Amino acid sequence: MSDSGFYEAVWDLVRQVPRGRVVTYGQVATWLGSPRAARAVGYAMFNVKDPDMPWHRVINAKGEVSIGGHLHRPDLQRGLLEAEGVGFDASGRVDLRRYGWAPQDCPATARSSVAKEA
């Protein structure tokens, strides 16, 4: 493993995302050590080969499905998320405050948020 490193790291993190939870590309990139490598994260999702890869739990910073016009359909991703209990906004957006998940063993996860959501 760790062939390309980054890819494996992304996939590994995505695999750790619990059901009914979502993460943004930027967050994943941040946990990997590069808060600006969100694009590389998306690239990893595109090159993913694992059938068990919950890529549908990875969305953009706006809490929306990014795909839009690719192999997979945003409709599919949304369906998968809804099936996991993730609620979508009328505009097709997700509440990152509620469904946004973060790894427990990550140093960069230390953000003074949380503990203040209704």
Add this chain to the structure above:
DNA sequence: CCGTTGACCATAA
């Protein structure tokens, strides 16, 4: 080593 690409992010107008 350089150029291209990509499921991004943030800011400005």
Add this chain to the structure above:
DNA sequence: CTTATGGCCAACG
């Protein structure tokens, strides 16, 4: 709200 621009990162030929 949409559109445009810049940046930043990583993999591939």
